Amino acid sequence: MISRGQFYFLTVNFMLGTTLFVTINNMIEEAGPDAWMMPLWAGLGGMLAALLWIALLRCAPGRSPVEIARDAWGPIAGLIVGILYLLVFCTIAAWVLRNLSDFMNVTIMPKTPPTIFHIMFLLVGAYAVAQGSETVGRMNAVITPFLFFPFWLSLALAAEEWKWERLEPAFRDPWAFFQYPSLLAFPFLEAFALTMFWPKVRPGAAGALVSGIASAAVSLSLVLFMVTGLLGPERAARINFPIYTIVQEVSIGRVLVIIHSVLTVTLITLIFVKLLVLLYAAFETIDRLFRPTVRWPHLLALAILISAGARTVYENPVQNRLLIDRYLLIYDGFYSVLIPALLLVTIWIRRSLAGRARKG
Amino acid sequence: MFRRKAAAAVALALSAALLSSCWDKTELNELALVSMIGLDRDPESGIYTIRLQVINPTSGSTARGTPGGEQSPVYTYEANVRTLAEADLKFYHLIPRKLFLHHAKAVLISGRAARQGMRDFINFSELQPSARTSVPLFVVDGSIGEVMRTYTPLERTPAESLSSRIELLADYALQSGRDVEVRDVIERSERDEWIVLPMVAVTPKTGNLDSRDVDASIDANRNQLRLNGGAVIRNYRMVGRLDDNELVLYHLLNGDKGTFVRRVPFRNGHVTAVLLSRGTKRRLDWENGRPVVRIRLSLELSTLAMNEYHPRTLEDIRALEKAVSESITDELDAFLDKTRAKGWDLAGIRSLLGRKAPKLPNPDRAAADAKIRFEIKTLFTGMGNLSRLYEGSGGTS
Numbered sequence: 001m002i003s004r005g006q007f008y009f010l011t012v013n014f015m016l017g018t019t020l021f022v023t024i025n026n027m028i029e030e031a032g033p034d035a036w037m038m039p040l041w042a043g044l045g046g047m048l049a050a051l052l053w054i055a056l057l058r059c060a061p062g063r064s065p066v067e068i069a070r071d072a073w074g075p076i077a078g079l080i081v082g083i084l085y086l087l088v089f090c091t092i093a094a095w096v097l098r099n100l101s102d103f104m105n106v107t108i109m110p111k112t113p114p115t116i117f118h119i120m121f122l123l124v125g126a127y128a129v130a131q132g133s134e135t136v137g138r139m140n141a142v143i144t145p146f147l148f149f150p151f152w153l154s155l156a157l158a159a160e161e162w163k164w165e166r167l168e169p170a171f172r173d174p175w176a177f178f179q180y181p182s183l184l185a186f187p188f189l190e191a192f193a194l195t196m197f198w199p200k201v202r203p204g205a206a207g208a209l210v211s212g213i214a215s216a217a218v219s220l221s222l223v224l225f226m227v228t229g230l231l232g233p234e235r236a237a238r239i240n241f242p243i244y245t246i247v248q249e250v251s252i253g254r255v256l257v258i259i260h261s262v263l264t265v266t267l268i269t270l271i272f273v274k275l276l277v278l279l280y281a282a283f284e285t286i287d288r289l290f291r292p293t294v295r296w297p298h299l300l301a302l303a304i305l306i307s308a309g310a311r312t313v314y315e316n317p318v319q320n321r322l323l324i325d326r327y328l329l330i331y332d333g334f335y336s337v338l339i340p341a342l343l344l345v346t347i348w349i350r351r352s353l354a355g356r357a358r359k360g
Numbered sequence: 361m362f363r364r365k366a367a368a369a370v371a372l373a374l375s376a377a378l379l380s381s382c383w384d385k386t387e388l389n390e391l392a393l394v395s396m397i398g399l400d401r402d403p404e405s406g407i408y409t410i411r412l413q414v415i416n417p418t419s420g421s422t423a424r425g426t427p428g429g430e431q432s433p434v435y436t437y438e439a440n441v442r443t444l445a446e447a448d449l450k451f452y453h454l455i456p457r458k459l460f461l462h463h464a465k466a467v468l469i470s471g472r473a474a475r476q477g478m479r480d481f482i483n484f485s486e487l488q489p490s491a492r493t494s495v496p497l498f499v500v501d502g503s504i505g506e507v508m509r510t511y512t513p514l515e516r517t518p519a520e521s522l523s524s525r526i527e528l529l530a531d532y533a534l535q536s537g538r539d540v541e542v543r544d545v546i547e548r549s550e551r552d553e554w555i556v557l558p559m560v561a562v563t564p565k566t567g568n569l570d571s572r573d574v575d576a577s578i579d580a581n582r583n584q585l586r587l588n589g590g591a592v593i594r595n596y597r598m599v600g601r602l603d604d605n606e607l608v609l610y611h612l613l614n615g616d617k618g619t620f621v622r623r624v625p626f627r628n629g630h631v632t633a634v635l636l637s638r639g640t641k642r643r644l645d646w647e648n649g650r651p652v653v654r655i656r657l658s659l660e661l662s663t664l665a666m667n668e669y670h671p672r673t674l675e676d677i678r679a680l681e682k683a684v685s686e687s688i689t690d691e692l693d694a695f696l697d698k699t700r701a702k703g704w705d706l707a708g709i710r711s712l713l714g715r716k717a718p719k720l721p722n723p724d725r726a727a728a729d730a731k732i733r734f735e736i737k738t739l740f741t742g743m744g745n746l747s748r749l750y751e752g753s754g755g756t757s
Contacts, residue, residue: 107489112383120374127371168715234550235543239486249494249543296367 002137004208007201009144010137010277011194011212015046016219017274018099019187020267021241024227026321027183029237031176033167036225041177043217046188047210049337054206056340057198059347065195065340066288072346081339082289086282088335089193090302093278094309097121100271101310102317107244108264118310121275122303129280130295133200136276143269151266154259155223155243158230158250166232167225182324185332188213192336196281240317243267279306389417392457395434396519398500398508399481400470410447411438411508414455415517433516436508444484461491465519467542468560469497470504474591474598482546482596493542496523499591499598501561510562513580525587526558530618534637535607536587537616549596553711554704556590556602556610592704600702609695612657612688613707615640621665624687626680631668633684635738636660642708644716651717651730653709659684662742670749677740685736692734700728707732 002010028035053065060068066085070078100121101114128135177183191213198205227242236242247263279302286298314320398411413434439450451459469478485491500507515521529536539548540557548555563586566577577583590602590610602610608620617639623630641656661684663670671677699706710727713720720726 109384110489116383123371123374127368165711165715169718172718232547232551234547248492251494 001202002133002197002200003202004204006137006141007194007197007205008208008212008215010140010197010273011191011209012216012219013140013144013147013270013273014194014277015187015191015213015216017187017270018096019220020223020243020270021103022099022320023183023186023324024224024242025237025239026325027180027224028228028233028242030180031173032233032237033170033228034173034176035228035233036221037174038177038180038183039217039220039224042181042183042188043214043220045184046191046213046217049189050191050209050213052337052340052344053192053195054209056344056347057195058206059344062199064199064284064288065192065343066285068347069339069343072343072350079289082285084335084339086285086289089196089278089282089285090306090309091313092190092193093275093282093306094313096271096274096278097306097310098313099320100268100275102320103241103244103267104264107241108261115307115311118307119303121272122279122307125272125276125279126299126303128276129283130299133197133280133284136280137197140273140276143273147266147269150262154247154250154263154266155226155230157252157259158246161246161249162229163232164229166229180325182326182329185329186324187216189329189332189336192332192340193278193281196284197277282306386458386460390457391460392455393417394459394461394464395517396466396468396508396522397461397464398436398468398470398504399473399478400504401473401476403472403476406442408441408444408447409438409505410441410444410451411436411505412451412455412459413437413508413517413519414457433511434518438505438508444481461488464492464495465517465523467495467497468500468504468507470500471502471559471591471598474499474593477595477597478545479549479596482542485542486546493546495542496526496540497542497545497557498522498560499557501559501588503562506562507560507585510565510583510585512584518585522560522585522587529558529587530611530616532619533608534611534616534618534620535590535604537611537614537618539614539616545593545596549594551711551714552595553708554706555593556607556614556706557593558587559589559591559601561586561588592706594704600704606695609692610706612637613640613655613692613696622684622687622691624684626669626683629668631680631683632665633680634662634664634666634742635684635688636662636741642712644712647731651709651713651726653707653712653730653732654735655707655732656735657688657737659688659736659738660741661738662744663740664742664744666744667749670743670746671740672748681738681740684738688738689734689736696732 027038031038056065056068057063060071063071066078066082069081072078073081097118098114101117104112104117105114128139191209194209201208223243227236227246230246231239231242235245239245244260244263244267247260250259252259282302283299286292286302292298314323392412393415394412395415396413398409398413400409400411401407402409413436416431416433416435418431437451437454439447439454441447441450448459469481473481482493485493510518512518512521515524526536526540530538536558539555545555545557547553563582563584565583566579589604590607591598592600592602611618612620617637619634619636622633622635624633636659638658638660643654643656645652645654661681669680671680696707705711705727709730709732710723713723713727713730717723717726
């Protein structure tokens with residue numbers, strides 16, 4: 001069992017994972033100086049989605065969504081839904097890995113083959129996942145302070161460059177989020193993967209999940225606020241990894257000029273946490289669907305599948321952006337809103353029918 | 361149990377390979393540390409000339425006669441290319457080490473390239489993840505080739521000498537400011553604001569210039585680099601110049617903080633005032649549909665260099681403060697009249713309107729029409745080491 005606090009930190013770190021360097025510039029391009037408002041709207045949407053998941057999970061305590069689907073729709077439809085979820089978790093894991101290797105290749109390790117990043121992360125991740133949810137939860141709780149402090153410290157060191165002018169004209173476009181709703185899908189709807197942890201969390205996990213999503217939304221908003229104030233919306237909208245650039249331009253005195261490796265380590269660790277959650281979700285799905293007696297063979301198979309997926313999920317960063325902008329909301333909405341909502345409706349109908357039968 | 365241990369050992373061993381990053385390892389002694397970058401483009405042929413000044417690692421600050429002491433502290437490499445990307449390749453015909461741009465301390469652009477427009481250079485630089493744009497940008501007055509081949513006394517590399525000088529000029533002369541870096545040019549140009557960059561020129565040369573002989577000469581005004589006025593940039597293009605005196609007024613308007621000296625008319629004569637600028641605040645008001653910008657400046661006055669006069673009473677102090685405020689207001693008014701007549705918006709009025717009144721139908725027109733009022737507050741805060749000046753008759757004032 002993992003504690004509510006561990007689940008909370010897992011939620012926050014999962015959300016921040018790749019978001020910190022994939023969509024920051026998109027958001028600033030869409031909303032200019034008001035970009036910091038977008039994650040707040042998206043977080044609100046994410047919290048509503050989380051309430052839906054919680055309502056579903058509360059119908060069957062101790063069961064994961066995969067089992068709930070089997071209970072509600074029968075073994076065959078349940079298996080199909082389970083396999084769909086397995087594929088979704090693998091796809092997102094592959095996506096996350098590819099974002100990671102893109103970042104590393106563009107910034108500090110241009111020559112290292114991307115597959116090396118993928119395989120290494122997967123092997124270490126698989127090792128942690130094989131140990132079970134307690135290991136994942138505890139490991140994440142232990143490393144969180146080592147991510148939190150260096151990240152905010154390195155951004156704070158840049159504060160010298162702060163200009164309020166860059167945030168003006170303010171409040172001109174507070175509704176910009178609604179023209180760019182894919183932010184809701186990425187990262188907030190992806191948090192559905194966390195529901196696979198649900199049966200392993202001590203009672204009262206609902207608060208941890210919802211407040212985790214809220215904290216992540218506020219953190220993202222704060223990051224965007226700082227990026228806009230430090231880089232200005234003109235540059236931040238164009239630079240691929242604005243946070244990295246901010247820290248790259250920080251110099252402490254005349255000697256310490258290159259401190260961005262600190263930030264890089266923080267970011268890749270956050271991504272590692274996201275990968276861990278997704279890998280765990282995929283592993284747990286297999287476990288719940290087929291009840292295998294061994295752990296490693298299918299974990300290695302997953303690693304091979306995901307590392308292959310990471311090479312093929314998109315061809316280049318432009319495609320990545322188009323995928324997120326055009327399709328991600330539909331894709332994520334299908335598995336994290338539509339299916340859970342249908343499941344919930346089925347359960348309610350069955351229960352009311354059963355209630356009537358009992359009365360009759 | 362054994363299998364688990366073996367699996368853990370394999371995972372750990374493999375992650376060690378990830379940590380050491382075998383493909384991207386960089387050894388310090390395999391790098392060419394670039395300290396200064398020189399950019400030029402011939403407007404007629406369109407050929408780019410890129411010069412890199414690379415630090416010579418074997419030359420320390422050693423005395424003559426020791427190994428490496430006679431070597432040049434920096435080497436200047438030059439490449440003539442049709443596209444900027446070719447420069448990298450061309451340099452490897454000459455440089456035996458991997459180029460490392462992170463530590464560059466100064467970027468220089470020739471006057472002709474700056475007049476033509478520097479956007480292409482800047483786009484190229486921002487595309488490279490390895491290049492930082494938080495580096496001061498200088499516009500070269502005269503031949504950039506000569507500037508890149510000139511030593512500077514005292515500092516080991518010319519780039520350090522230049523970057524240190526702009527800091528000193530900002531702190532003690534207000535002839536430079538914080539916003540003179542490549543990233544500031546990008547931001548200001550993208551916001552349609554004006555920016556002034558420091559200009560650098562070569563001082564008269566004597567003797568054998570290409571050798572370290574210049575070190576032996578005592579006359580440090582010759583054979584070196586000199587910061588000389590400012591280049592006015594708009595939209596990535598140099599459109600004019602400011603002299604050293606106008607630079608002070610520009611940086612004062614720009615809100616830069618630093619000390620400067622002014623001769624101020626006072627009671628039938630002049631006094632020398634040491635002033636510390638504490639920054640500006642702008643306010644936008646409207647009078648009959650016409651924008652009025654109030655620029656509030658706060659100055660701290662010191663009599664540290666005032667060898668003509670020493671205030672004794674509160675009235676003296678108020679009078680002195682008033683004289684300073686009035687004199688600076690006059691100077692700023694004259695400076696703005698002159699530059700606005702040329703169509704330069706050095707006070708950033710257009711951008712202020714864009715920020716405070718984003719719905720204005722014709723902001724350019726409004727900015728040109730805007731009235732600018734200065735509200736200067738001078739406060740006497742510091743004095744030198746005399747509470748009364750010596751009054752013998754052997755002076756000039």
